[in-house]
Amino acid sequence: MPLIQAPRGTFDVLPADAARRAVLQSHAERVLGGAGYRRIETPAFEATELFARGVGEATDIVQHEMYTFDDGGGRSLTLRPEGTAPVCRAYLEHGMHKLPQPVKLWYLSPFFRAEAPQRGRYRQFWQVGAEAIGSPSAETDAELIVLLSELLATLGVRETRLRLSSLGTPRTRLEYREELTAYLRAHRDQLSPEVAARIELNPMRAFDATDATTRRTMEGAPTLLGRLAPEDAQHFVAVRELLDGAGVKYELDPRLVRGLDYYTRTVFEFTSDALGAQSGVGGGGRYDGLLELLGGDPTPASGWAAGIERMLIAAGELPVAPELVDLFVALGSRDGAREAFELALDARRAGLSAQLELAGRSLRGQLRHADRLGARYVAIVADQVALRNMESGEQHELELAAVIPTILRGSRLA
Ligand code: ATP
Numbered sequence: 140m141p142l143i144q145a146p147r148g149t150f151d152v153l154p155a156d157a158a159r160r161a162v163l164q165s166h167a168e169r170v171l172g173g174a175g176y177r178r179i180e181t182p183a184f185e186a187t188e189l190f191a192r193g194v195g196e197a198t199d200i201v202q203h204e205m206y207t208f209d210d211g212g213g214r215s216l217t218l219r220p221e222g223t224a225p226v227c228r229a230y231l232e233h234g235m236h237k238l239p240q241p242v243k244l245w246y247l248s249p250f251f252r253a254e255a256p257q258r259g260r261y262r263q264f265w266q267v268g269a270e271a272i273g274s275p276s277a278e279t280d281a282e283l284i285v286l287l288s289e290l291l292a293t294l295g296v297r298e299t300r301l302r303l304s305s306l307g308t309p310r311t312r313l314e315y316r317e318e319l320t321a322y323l324r325a326h327r328d329q330l331s332p333e334v335a336a337r338i339e340l341n342p343m344r345a346f347d348a349t350d351a352t353t354r355r356t357m358e359g360a361p362t363l364l365g366r367l368a369p370e371d372a373q374h375f376v377a378v379r380e381l382l383d384g385a386g387v388k389y390e391l392d393p394r395l396v397r398g399l400d401y402y403t404r405t406v407f408e409f410t411s412d413a414l415g416a417q418s419g420v421g422g423g424g425r426y427d428g429l430l431e432l433l434g435g436d437p438t439p440a441s442g443w444a445a446g447i448e449r450m451l452i453a454a455g456e457l458p459v460a461p462e463l464v465d466l467f468v469a470l471g472s473r474d475g476a477r478e479a480f481e482l483a484l485d486a487r488r489a490g491l492s493a494q495l496e497l498a499g500r501s502l503r504g505q506l507r508h509a510d511r512l513g514a515r516y517v518a519i520v521a522d523q524v525a526l527r528n529m530e531s532g533e534q535h536e537l538e539l540a541a542v543i544p545t546i547l548r549g550s551r552l553a
Pocket residue numbers: 221252254259260261262263264265266417418419420421422444445446447448449450
């Protein structure tokens with residue numbers, strides 16, 4: 140029969156990779172926990188409506204990338220493609236506005252998007268994310284950026300760059316879009332045909348053009364950053380001063396956009412040049428309009444999400460602590476089977492890591508296996524018990540009851 144394989148765009152996390160992920164998780168716990176962020180887990184699927192509203196009908200995610208299904212009772216559910224909308228839903232559902240604000244939450248969870256698989260782009264992938272709900276302050280935005288920057292640094296993610304911008308308010312953006320469209324129309328004959336054809340559809344695209352004529356024209360184009368309302372401009376200056384003070388380097392990128400109406404003010408993205416085409420490591424920003432859109436009171440909030448797989452690719456080697464085996468319990472004869480089984484249990488209860496022979500190997504095979512595992516001691520259980528120190532090769536007979544105390548004494552001396 141043909142073997143069944145994991146679905147396209149998914150992958151198994153095998154033990155060696157699981158160990159690297161555990162290292163990443165413990166760094167996230169330390170960095171985010173140290174700033175008062177607390178872990179949250181939401182369901183792997185949600186009402187489709189949550190993402191339609193909370194990610195935005197017009198986005199690539201909602202248009203093309205969602206795994207949506209009927210739950211059998213006529214309700215439409217979707218495997219979560221991202222974490223911000225679910226966390227905001229949970230904030231509202233559990234009345235977290237009554238808690239001291241902001242409520243600071245982080246997650247490390249799998250997400251699902253129907254995308255064309257390639258290196259760094261999967262259909263099931265993991266993100267670590269942080270959200271601070273209930274604070275409008277520039278400090279919140281700057282702190283979130285610093286936290287992601289520190290997480291990337293502790294992981295040794297290479298060649299990172301931070302791009303930063305401010306989107307102002309939806310209203311400023313609408314006015315700006317009109318101004319930019321008017322500018323492009325007025326300079327239509329100094330634009331490439333492709334850009335000229337897309338003026339009304341997506342005027343921002345003109346900034347990404349590579350041909351010399353269009354680029355020259357765009358140098359004189361108005362930028363959104365240049366049109367911010369005074370209080371938004373002030374907020375942005377405050378964020379930048381905090382980042383400067385913290386020594387976090389960034390490039391201003393007026394073209395950094397998050398296409399959604401509920402995004403406000405700060406936006407940012409970390410990329411890594413070590414990644415190639417899929418260079419985005421993580422990003423986020425302020426989303427003061429989202430909670431209201433989900434039926435809550437107007438609530439300022441900001442956050443970010445970063446892809447685990449891309450972080451691990453860009454991090455290269457991560458020092459993973461070797462797995463310890465204090466004791467391997469070998470069988471000298473079948474008669475010792477019960478004592479051997481119980482010795483392994485007792486050793487674990489005493490705080491040692493202990494493994495038991497489970498494959499019916501010969502005594503020689505068991506010793507070779509214990510060596511491969513890196514066991515510090517092997518107890519050979521038969522009528523008598525012998526304890527072998529695998530480092531020194533020393534071996535002596537002793538009472539069954541003396542095995543664990545002897546190892547513990549050895550551990551303490553070591
Ligand atoms: P991209 O431009 O690469 O599609 P995105 O803008 O869709 O990224 P976000 O929605 O901001 O990404 O998600 C944050 C992070 O999650 C990304 O920077 C990336 O590291 C990771 N990510 C997003 N989609 C995928 C995916 N399909 N596979 C693996 N990681 C992903």
